[in-house]
Amino acid sequence: MSGTSEKVYVEIIKKIKSIIEEDDLQAGDKLPSERELTDRLHVGRSSVREALRSLELLGLIETRRGEGTFIKPATGHRLVEVLASFILHDQKARQDLLETKSIIIRDCIELAVQRVRPEDIEYLNVLIREIERTEHDRDVQQLILRFQESVIKLCNNHLLYRLWVELSDYGLSVHQHSFLLHSGECSQLLEHLKNGDSKNVIQLMSQTM
Amino acid sequence: MSGTSEKVYVEIIKKIKSIIEEDDLQAGDKLPSERELTDRLHVGRSSVREALRSLELLGLIETRRGEGTFIKPATGHRLVEVLASFILHDQKARQDLLETKSIIIRDCIELAVQRVRPEDIEYLNVLIREIERTEHDRDVQQLILRFQESVIKLCNNHLLYRLWVELSDYGLSVHQHSFLLHSGECSQLLEHLKNGDSKNVIQLMSQTM
DNA sequence: AGGTCAATGGTGGTCTGACCACCAAAAAAG
DNA sequence: CTTTTTTGGTGGTCAGACCACCATTGACCT
Incomplete structure (x- = not known):
C-alpha cells in the first residue's frame, strides 16, 4: 500500500498539500475544516490536528478559533x-x-x-x-x-x-x-x-x- | 502571566524546552513519555502529542514506537x-x-x-x-x-x-x-x-x- | 548453570466522543 | 431598516479506550 508504515499525520500533511494544489488555494484562502478533513481522509480528528498544528508551528498556516484554518503567506517565523x-x-x-x-x-x-x-x-x-x-x-x-x-x-x-x-x-x-x-x-x-x-x-x- | 492566551501546545513546547535545559539533556537522550508529560504539565495527552508532533516535523526530536521520544542531533534545517x-x-x-x-x-x-x-x-x-x-x-x-x-x-x-x-x-x-x-x-x-x-x-x- | 521463549508492562499511534470558547451569519425583534 | 438574539460551524482541549511495538523479565527446558 501507499506507505502503511508512514505515520498518519505525515500522510495527512501530504494530502493537505495535494488539496492545496488541486484546488489551487492561495495565501489567505481557507482550508477545509478539521472535521471535514477527518471525513474526507477517513482518519481521526486528533491526527488531523497533529498535522495542522505542525504546519502551524512551521508558519505555513494560521488557525483562527471560530473561523477556520487559513494559508499563510510564506514566511517562516x-x-x-x-x-x-x-x-x-x-x-x-x-x-x-x-x-x-x-x-x-x-x-x-x-x-x-x-x-x-x-x-x-x-x-x-x-x-x-x-x-x-x-x-x-x-x-x-x-x-x-x-x-x-x-x-x-x-x-x-x-x-x-x-x-x-x-x-x-x-x-x-x-x-x-x-x-x-x-x-x-x-x-x-x-x-x-x-x-x-x-x-x-x-x-x-x-x-x- | 505566562500566557493564558497562548495555545496549550505552544506552552508545552516551551515547557519541554525548559525540561531539556534543566535536566541538561543532550542529543540522543530520552524525553519523558507522553503520559508523564501529561501528568507533570496537567494537560491532555492530545495537547502533548500536538507539541511533540510539531517538534518531530521540525526534525528536533525523534519518536520510536514502543521506546520513547528522543532528542535528535541538531541537523537543523x-x-x-x-x-x-x-x-x-x-x-x-x-x-x-x-x-x-x-x-x-x-x-x-x-x-x-x-x-x-x-x-x-x-x-x-x-x-x-x-x-x-x-x-x-x-x-x-x-x-x-x-x-x-x-x-x-x-x-x-x-x-x-x-x-x-x-x-x-x-x-x-x-x-x-x-x-x-x-x-x-x-x-x-x-x-x-x-x-x-x-x-x-x-x-x-x-x-x- | 546456561540458553530459549512466552508473559508483561511501558511506550507511541490512533480513534472516538464529549465539552468549551469563539465567531459569523441568519433569524427574530424593535 | 437597524438592532438584538439565536444558531450553527469552527478550533481548543480533555478523557478514555484500543492497538502495535519493544525491551525486559522471569519461567521453563535442556
Missing part, C-alpha cells in the same frame, strides 16, 4: 523562533550562523548589483527621503529595516532572500536586537549600488546582523 | 525541506533553487580551499583509491556521493553544509535523479583542491546537481 532556541546552544553553531549569514549577504549583493533596475533605485530613493523626514525613532527603524530588506530583495532570487530572512531572525533571537544601518549609511549604500560597487555595498550590509 | 515542498511549484522557484544551489556550492568551495588540511586530502585520496578498485556500479555511486559530500564538508561550516544537502535533495526530488562526478573527475578535483585552485573545483562541483 515561528519555526525560526523554535529552532533557534533549540539549536543555537553551542558556540560553533552560532559561529557557523554568523559566517553563513555574512556569506549569504555577499551572494545577494553580488546578484543585486547585476540585476538592479532604475525603478529599484528610484524606490530606494523614495525610502531614503521618507526616512529623512520621519521623526519617531520607532518609525525610522521600521523604514530602515524595509530599506535593508529591499536591498537584499534586489537579488531577485526569492529562495536566497528567504534564507537571509531566516538567518537574520536567528541572529535576532540570539542577540535580542537587530543591527540597523544609520540613515546616512543608507544613502551611501545607494550611491555604491548605483555605481555597481558591490564591494562597498557588501561592507555596509555586513554590519546589519 | 528541515525547514527548507518542508517549506520547499510546499512552495516549490512554479518555474521561478525552481530556477531560484538551481541558482541558489550553485551559489552555495561556490561558497562552500571557497571556504574549503582555505581550510582544507593534509589529513583531509589523505582521506579523499583513500576514497578515490576505493572508488577505483570497486566494481559494482551501485557501490561506486555510493562512494562518489560520499566523496562529493566530503568535499563540501571541508568548508567546516555545518550550517552551510546542511543547506547544500537540503538543496541537493530538492534538486533530486525535482529531477528524479542526481548528477554525480565520474571517477576520473574526482581525481582531477582533488588535484585542483591541492593546488588551491578553487575556480576549477567549483566548476567541477557545479556539475553535481
